[in-house]
Amino acid sequence: MLELYANAGCPYCQKVLKKMNELKIDFIWRSHDFMAGENSWGFKIGGKTQVPLLVDQQNAVTMYESEEIMKYLEENYN
Numbered sequence: 598m599l600e601l602y603a604n605a606g607c608p609y610c611q612k613v614l615k616k617m618n619e620l621k622i623d624f625i626w627r628s629h630d631f632m633a634g635e636n637s638w639g640f641k642i643g644g645k646t647q648v649p650l651l652v653d654q655q656n657a658v659t660m661y662e663s664e665e666i667m668k669y670l671e672e673n674y675n
């Protein structure tokens with residue numbers, strides 16, 4: 598299943614969440630704690646403290662950048 602590392606207060610994450618809902622995609626929301634910095638799971642997985650971060654294990658994809666993520670979702674899960 599898709600995993601989205603995100604923070605509820607992040608507008609870029611909200612855009613991706615909206616796209617997930619629009620496409621009716623089931624996914625796991627992984628809350629990102631900005632205070633955790635390099636100790637966060639997101640950093641350990643993707644190497645950045647940035648969110649949103651999409652992990653698609655099925656396709657071995659780890660991706661940052663909301664616009665890229667939304668394009669990927671449209672192309673692969675629409």
Ligand SMILES: N[C@@H](CCC(=O)N[C@@H](CS)C(=O)NCC(=O)O)C(=O)O
Pocket residue numbers: 606607608609610645646647648649661662663664
């Ligand atoms: N261009 C990125 C911007 C993402 C972004 O700026 N996210 C902020 C939170 S709203 C963030 O993760 N800041 C912490 C960091 O970059 O380490 C996108 O569209 O996804």
